[in-house]
Amino acid sequence: MRSSLIIATWLSLGAAQTHAFGPFEKNVAARAGHLNAATAALKPFLSQNASVILPIDKDWDALQIRGTSPRIHPNFNAIVEAATEEDVQKTVELASKFGIPFLAVSGTHGWTKTLNNLPYGIQINMRKLNSVTVDPSGKTASIGGGTLQWEANRALYAKNKQAVLTLCECTSVAGPMLAGGHSMLQARHGYTLDDLVSARVILANGTAVTASSSSNPDLFWALRGAGQSFGVVTSLQLKLYDVPSTWTISTFIYTSDKLEAVLDAVNKVDSDATRSPNLVLSGVGKRIPPMDPENPVILYTLSYQGPEAEAAAYFAKFQAIGPITVKPSTNVNNVELYKVTQNSVDSVACTRNKNSMGSGVSLPSWNTTAARAAFDVFSKMTADPRFSQSVFLLENYGMQGVQAVDPSSTSLSLEERQYPAVANPTIWWNGTAAVGQADAEAYGEQIRQALFAGLPKGAKKHTYVNYAVGTEDFNQMYGYDTARVQRLKALKKAYDPRNGFRFYNPVPLA
Numbered sequence: 243m244r245s246s247l248i249i250a251t252w253l254s255l256g257a258a259q260t261h262a263f264g265p266f267e268k269n270v271a272a273r274a275g276h277l278n279a280a281t282a283a284l285k286p287f288l289s290q291n292a293s294v295i296l297p298i299d300k301d302w303d304a305l306q307i308r309g310t311s312p313r314i315h316p317n318f319n320a321i322v323e324a325a326t327e328e329d330v331q332k333t334v335e336l337a338s339k340f341g342i343p344f345l346a347v348s349g350t351h352g353w354t355k356t357l358n359n360l361p362y363g364i365q366i367n368m369r370k371l372n373s374v375t376v377d378p379s380g381k382t383a384s385i386g387g388g389t390l391q392w393e394a395n396r397a398l399y400a401k402n403k404q405a406v407l408t409l410c411e412c413t414s415v416a417g418p419m420l421a422g423g424h425s426m427l428q429a430r431h432g433y434t435l436d437d438l439v440s441a442r443v444i445l446a447n448g449t450a451v452t453a454s455s456s457s458n459p460d461l462f463w464a465l466r467g468a469g470q471s472f473g474v475v476t477s478l479q480l481k482l483y484d485v486p487s488t489w490t491i492s493t494f495i496y497t498s499d500k501l502e503a504v505l506d507a508v509n510k511v512d513s514d515a516t517r518s519p520n521l522v523l524s525g526v527g528k529r530i531p532p533m534d535p536e537n538p539v540i541l542y543t544l545s546y547q548g549p550e551a552e553a554a555a556y557f558a559k560f561q562a563i564g565p566i567t568v569k570p571s572t573n574v575n576n577v578e579l580y581k582v583t584q585n586s587v588d589s590v591a592c593t594r595n596k597n598s599m600g601s602g603v604s605l606p607s608w609n610t611t612a613a614r615a616a617f618d619v620f621s622k623m624t625a626d627p628r629f630s631q632s633v634f635l636l637e638n639y640g641m642q643g644v645q646a647v648d649p650s651s652t653s654l655s656l657e658e659r660q661y662p663a664v665a666n667p668t669i670w671w672n673g674t675a676a677v678g679q680a681d682a683e684a685y686g687e688q689i690r691q692a693l694f695a696g697l698p699k700g701a702k703k704h705t706y707v708n709y710a711v712g713t714e715d716f717n718q719m720y721g722y723d724t725a726r727v728q729r730l731k732a733l734k735k736a737y738d739p740r741n742g743f744r745f746y747n748p749v750p751l752a
């Protein structure tokens with residue numbers, strides 16, 4: 243009775259204003275009060291296991307913590323923990339009807355600044371939509387929209403299966419996939435989005451649809467490359483593979499003067515037509531004072547899904563460069579893999595509630611002159627004690643699988659399919675967001691521009707959507723190819739004409 247009274251009041255208040263976004267958004271404080279009431283009034287319409295959480299509730303604070311809070315802090319005033327697809331649908335429907343901003347939250351590791359543009363609104367927490375089911379064929383799995391990487395990986399491994407999951411265990415499956423999904427299996431099977439078979443999607447107006455090659459194919463195309471701008475995915479169906487083997491892994495640790503030699507070796511191995519798709523190349527620059535008190539060192543890891551004998555020739559090339567030391571691991575299974583590569587839930591990479599910022603750059607190959615200039619900035623930055631824990635990611639996961647996919651079949655940019663090398667300075671610092679933020683951004687930008695300065699003539703600047711800072715222009719993330727960009731914008735207009743999905747490196751309406 244009481245809740246329907248409140249919702250009735252809310253509905254009439256809202257109804258008068260739906261068409262008038264301007265005044266509606268002016269008085270945020272007054273609206274927040276209404277929003278709490280409206281969201282609470284949703285409760286009777288939600289499933290038994292759903293909850294509505296308001297700032298007075300004990301779980302509130304914990305649900306504001308993100309991978310990179312306080313730097314990233316969407317300004318929520320109510321949370322709906324959805325437990326079914328219908329819960330998501332009802333919440334989006336309410337939000338859509340009254341122009342209330344909302345944002346889905348799964349792994350909380352989204353780190354683009356555009357997430358801070360949420361002025362007020364509803365967090366749709368997806369974590370209760372956490373499930374992994376191997377479909378009867380054994381060739382696909384159905385994965386809940388709020389499932390995390392580690393949950394999916396372990397559930398699949400228990401059945402001797404693997405899928406194109408990403409590297410860090412702590413992100414969700416859906417989040418990375420919607421704009422790509424860089425993975426240790428991409429050289430064989432493409433990005434995560436290339437393995438999407440179908441998805442259940444809640445559109446901006448609250449309608450639930452299936453997107454696949456046969457159902458809403460336009461939406462399916464847009465979802466795979468710009469998904470966060472198009473809907474909330476409540477479940478997704480991914481291709482599965484039998485686990486073929488364990489992994490053989492070696493981490494070579496070098497002094498920083500070997501940067502050019504390492505990147506030359508990477509360019510050679512990576513561009514060789516006979517490069518094994520079982521091989522993953524990834525490096526990290528970071529300070530380890532006991533190893534080198536003056537400069538960052540380079541940890542370069544070769545991971546091979548297969549026996550040591552097959553990997554040996556690759557390992558020999560990196561041994562020949564003259565590492566300080568080598569850490570070998572053999573017979574690593576798909577669960578241990580994350581620990582060995584330092585991407586597990588309890589790794590530094592997965593730390594929560596600490597400022598971190600990526601500044602992604604994708605490149606057609608490593609230009610060692612430009613990489614040296616960028617690394618010098620990184621050295622200088624990490625000599626500043628505030629940023630001493632930052633890392634410089636140097637990734638070449640392999641592109642055969644990615645390039646085997648017809649580029650017109652998804653909305654993913656051409657550069658994202660073509661450029662094999664990804665640099666991502668990941669800057670960490672303590673304290674409140676404002677302290678250090680401007681300096682971190684300036685360093686990130688300097689590193690990025692140094693790398694872009696090494697692009698061959700005519701090559702376009704590209705940043706992986708999921709590694710963007712949030713200051714990039716649309717083409718740098720979504721590509722330069724006019725037909726693709728026009729189609730993406732036209733579909734945005736058709737599926738989300740009021741721009742409800744506008745907080746994650748958004749595809750603009752016009």
Ligand SMILES: Cc1cc2nc3c(=O)[nH]c(=O)nc-3n(C[C@H](O)[C@H](O)[C@H](O)COP(=O)(O)OP(=O)(O)OC[C@H]3O[C@@H](n4cnc5c(N)ncnc54)[C@H](O)[C@@H]3O)c2cc1C
Nearest residue numbers: 348349350351352387408409410414417418424475708746
């Ligand atoms: C520590 C770390 C490790 C990373 N590792 C990798 C990696 O190995 N490979 C890679 O490709 N990328 C990686 N990334 C980048 C990653 O792809 C993005 O940060 C991604 O946005 C994380 O998604 P999330 O669900 O964890 O975060 P969230 O902040 O919960 O979500 C990010 C965005 O996706 C939207 N979203 C989340 N769930 C859904 C859903 N079910 N339906 C629709 N929209 C949804 C959210 O609304 C938000 O806009 C990493 C980032 C970090 C910080």
Ligand SMILES: *[C@@H]1O[C@H](CO)[C@@H](O)[C@H](O)[C@H]1NC(C)=O
Nearest residue numbers: 288289290291292325326370
């Ligand atoms: C609610 O959650 C419990 C515990 O996870 C589960 O056993 C039950 O099936 C759920 N109920 C519904 C209606 O989904």
Ligand SMILES: *[C@@H]1O[C@H](CO)[C@@H](O)[C@H](O)[C@H]1NC(C)=O
Nearest residue numbers: 627628629630631671672673
């Ligand atoms: C950041 O905080 C952590 C935890 O309090 C501490 O261990 C670390 O030394 C701090 N780092 C810097 C650079 O201040």
Ligand SMILES: *[C@@H]1O[C@H](CO)[C@@H](O)[C@H](O)[C@H]1NC(C)=O
Nearest residue numbers: 609611612615695696697698
């Ligand atoms: C490499 O980068 C430098 C800038 O750092 C640039 O002057 C040079 O032309 C680049 N080399 C190639 C082959 O593109």
Ligand SMILES: *[C@@H]1O[C@H](CO)[C@@H](O)[C@H](O)[C@H]1NC(C)=O
Nearest residue numbers: 445446447448449736737738
């Ligand atoms: C919701 O949006 C979709 C996509 O634009 C549209 O096809 C559908 O008719 C809309 N539904 C309602 C009820 O407006």
